[in-house]
Amino acid sequence: MFFKKKPKVDTIATIAKIRYLINTSEKIVIGAGAGLSTSAGLDFGGERFEQYFSDFKEKYNINDMYYGSFCNFESKEEFWGFWSRKIYYNRFSEIPNNLYTTLLNLVKNKDYFVITTNADGCFLRSGFDKYRLFYVQGDYGLLQCSMPCSQKTYKNENMIKKMIEEQNGMAIPSKLIPYCPECYASMTPNLRADDTFVESWGWDRAKDRYENFIRTTFGRKTLFLELGVGQNTPSIIKYPFWSLTSQNQHAKYVCITKEDIQTPKEIACKVITVDDDIKKIIDLI
DSSP states (O other): OOEEEOOOOOHHHHHHHHHHHHHHOSEEEEEEOHHHHHHTTOOSSHHHHHHHHHHHHHHHOOOSHHHHTTOOOSSHHHHHHHHHHHHIIIIISOOSSSHHHHHHHHHTTSEEEEEESOOSOHHHHTTOOGGGEEETTEEEEEEEESSOSSSOOEEOHHHHHHHHHHOBTTBOOGGGOOBOTTTOOBEEEEEOSSTTOOOOHHHHHHHHHHHHHHHHHTTSOEEEEEESOOSSSTTTTHHHHHHHHHHOTTEEEEEEESSOOEEEGGGGGGEEEEESOHHHHHHHO
């Protein structure tokens, strides 16, 4: 496949075009990646990491929450010390700015669906319809058996808050280490890291709803709105959006992200790309 880098365009004209597409599209499919939550203030590194994880940085020489997730901690108590903080400050504490609610106001009266690789629950917490969301990579708010012995997931909010409250240094009390209620193996966050990821009944239903929605877009005036999706997992959102845009003569593809943007030349006439801060652009729209 050949790619064509989009030239820089006038911001005011581009904003007007995107606003027009949102207002006139019959269907809107939002694809969201880590860049969207970063723009909402949920940065995994920098000052925010220093604020909440400076002790882990000093001991384990890790510089952000992503790489910290793969660290070999000395104990289960420290493992859950790190993970309880990561889950709490990204899933249960207040979202730093209003990006998600602003985005909701743009699409709440439209026939929309969201697919996201983010696990922070920001769409749900900001008022998006839970039946129009597909968290394909999991949810920080859920735990699963590490084996796993079943396809069950378990809500963890109360458990995580207790870990935060009773954390001593970098470790939680041993009594708070979570074990599977079915087989007593260790629990782990419900995140897609390998083939042990649990696709629960709720995950399956969300996948079915998303696929059914996509089927309704064929031949309809559809906007594929991609926000902050990088190159880590392009096969989940980016490549399918390109393919769906190509297949539907009435579809348009808009990509907003602070990265170098390349798109297939075959859909160049259907594409608008913006290399800028997502919150800034959404506010302008």
